[in-house]
Amino acid sequence: MAFVCPLLMLGTGAFAQxxxxxxxxxxxxxxxxxxxxxxxxxxxxxxxxxxxxxxFKNLKRQSLNDAGTVYPIASVTKTFTSALVLKxxxxxxxxxxxxxxxFYPGYxxxxxxxxxxxxxxxxxxxxxxxxxxxxxxxxxxxxxxxKMLSLFRDKPLDFAPGTDWSxxxxxxxxLGYIIQKVTGISYQQAMRKYIFGPLHMEHSGFxxxxxxxxxxxxxxxxxxxxxxxxxxxxxxxxVSFSAGSIYSDVADMYKWAQGLQYDEIVSKDLQDKAYVPFxxxxxxxxxxxxxxxxxxxxxSGGIYGFxxxxxxxxxxxxxIVLLNNIETPGLDGITKSLLAVLYNKxxxxxxxxxxxxxxESILKQYTGTYEIKELQLVIEVKLENGELVAYPxxxxxxxxxxxxxxxxxxxxxxxxxxxxxxxxxxxxxRMVINMHGTIRAAMKIK
Numbered sequence: 001m002a003f004v005c006p007l008l009m010l011g012t013g014a015f016a017q018x019x020x021x022x023x024x025x026x027x028x029x030x031x032x033x034x035x036x037x038x039x040x041x042x043x044x045x046x047x048x049x050x051x052x053x054x055x056f057k058n059l060k061r062q063s064l065n066d067a068g069t070v071y072p073i074a075s076v077t078k079t080f081t082s083a084l085v086l087k088x089x090x091x092x093x094x095x096x097x098x099x100x101x102x103f104y105p106g107y108x109x110x111x112x113x114x115x116x117x118x119x120x121x122x123x124x125x126x127x128x129x130x131x132x133x134x135x136x137x138x139x140x141x142x143x144x145x146x147k148m149l150s151l152f153r154d155k156p157l158d159f160a161p162g163t164d165w166s167x168x169x170x171x172x173x174x175l176g177y178i179i180q181k182v183t184g185i186s187y188q189q190a191m192r193k194y195i196f197g198p199l200h201m202e203h204s205g206f207x208x209x210x211x212x213x214x215x216x217x218x219x220x221x222x223x224x225x226x227x228x229x230x231x232x233x234x235x236x237x238x239v240s241f242s243a244g245s246i247y248s249d250v251a252d253m254y255k256w257a258q259g260l261q262y263d264e265i266v267s268k269d270l271q272d273k274a275y276v277p278f279x280x281x282x283x284x285x286x287x288x289x290x291x292x293x294x295x296x297x298x299x300s301g302g303i304y305g306f307x308x309x310x311x312x313x314x315x316x317x318x319x320i321v322l323l324n325n326i327e328t329p330g331l332d333g334i335t336k337s338l339l340a341v342l343y344n345k346x347x348x349x350x351x352x353x354x355x356x357x358x359x360e361s362i363l364k365q366y367t368g369t370y371e372i373k374e375l376q377l378v379i380e381v382k383l384e385n386g387e388l389v390a391y392p393x394x395x396x397x398x399x400x401x402x403x404x405x406x407x408x409x410x411x412x413x414x415x416x417x418x419x420x421x422x423x424x425x426x427x428x429x430r431m432v433i434n435m436h437g438t439i440r441a442a443m444k445i446k
Contacts, residue, residue: 016049022341023050029349030334031055033414034226038217038324039069041250042338043257045317051250057325058218059229070216070249071323072208072235073308074301077246080195080256081175082119082274082285086266087194093182103178108154112161115178118171119285120278126155127168139235140209145177148239165279169243172285176242187242199259204248206237211247217325219305225399225411228326232305244303250321257312257319275314291336292343300331311335318342330413333435353414355401362405363388366420370431370442379442381431390418 023042027050030036037055041048053065088094094115100123101110109124117123128151129135152170159166176187183190188206196204208216219232237245248256259265274284275297281288286297291313298311307324309331320338322331340347363383370379380391388400388408400408400418410416416435423429431442 016047019341020049023338024052026337026341026347026349027052027054027334029351030330033350033352034228034326035328035330035350035413035415036322036324036334037065037220037228037326037328038071038322039065039067039250040323041067041254041319041321042342043254043317043319044342046258048254055326058213059220060218065217065325067251068203068249069323070203070208070211070247071308071325072219072240072244072247072301072303072306073253073310073323074240074244074303074306075169076253076299076301076308076310077240077242077244078172078285079299079310080191080246080285081172081179081242083260083265083271084179084191084194085115085119085175086270086274086284088179088182090266090270094178100174103181104174109157109161114161115175116278116284117161118168118175120165121167121171121282122162122165122279123168123171124157124159124161124164124166125168125171125174126152126158127166128152128170128173139239140233142236142238144238148173148241149177165282169240172243173241179242191246195256195259195265198264199255201248201252201255204246204252206245206247208245208247209234209236216247217306217323219303219325219327221305221327222412226328228328232327234305235303240303244301248323250323253310253321253323254319257310257321260312261314261317261319291339292345296339298335302327302329307331309335311339313339328413330415333415336437350415353401353403353409356404357386358402358405360386365428366431368428368444369446371445372433372440372442375440377442378445379431 027036027040031054039053040050042050051067053067053069055065057063057065057069089096096116098115099111100107100113104110113123131151134151179187179190220228221230221232222228223230263271274286275288276283277288287299289296294313294315296311296313301308305325305327307328309322311320312318320335322334324331337347366388367381367383378393382389390398399411401411402408406420408418419432420428421430421432429444433440433442
């Protein structure tokens, strides 16, 4: 019989408790600066270290989030769609090299677009969510397959299939429709048959719009700064479909993580293919990176009023689930901070930053057009109501608050810091952006 020292067990438990307290304090710090409002699960080596809700579930009802609150996971759905495709490959009902034309005869360029390219965003298929008129006016209404296909089927490809990378929700919608054709049942039924059912994911589904209000979080956005008080409209599941329609809670997402960890859905060899970067660090429905010398696979999600992030360090069976019902963009930064706690690395608990008033004559120097060349990103900085506002081309605006005359931060995400630097002639030459430790220089071009 093995003998386990009681003092050793006590020490191990105390260590886990200490880590839990650190994780909780870190998340509470983000809640205090209004950069997180939702539910969290953090687990390592099969042990759940933190499973908790933070902030409001519904402002009108004054109800609070808890570990059982249900949220749309948005594009984290793609990890499920990818696994379902691989399951059908394993069952020899699909091949990764099958062409789109096999399922949609006559589809433009269908002979050149493969299942693998749809999975890896290398198909060039136009992304329907770029159609802002449709997304704002019609995404809350049920849409047929024919309607959805009409949004992208006849649009020019972004590039020849296999020659470049561009994120495409349309590509993942096509995968969902193909799943239906191959299985003879709906995408939702196939997901329940092959994934939700076997993993006992009883709090996960698809039609968030019609889910009882008592079970789900309400999504909010801020008209200015961090005043997250405006309710957002919901996207119908027939629109987000296999690219983003799944809803879940943190416990079910952990079941998903463990199902993947222990190869309960797809064989290890086939699932491991999903974690190989194909292009732009993207595999089959997963972003692949490294942290502290170890592989991390993840996916984020964003839909009106909600943000999500699902990350796994497979070597150490680490799982982080962040489900958020405000439109803050910083979940990747929170994930990195949580990982720092787990690996005993330095991290900072965010605190509310102090602001100062800067004279408009100084602020005017910083207005103009800037470019981050490596990202091909152009940003216009304007002066509005005594404050600087950054307008990235093809992105949401960012209002800046000043910490001194040359240093600023994003009012909606204080961890993003901005500074302005002069050239040898004393003219503003560049804007330096520090986003969670990633520093990029935007040169002034106009």
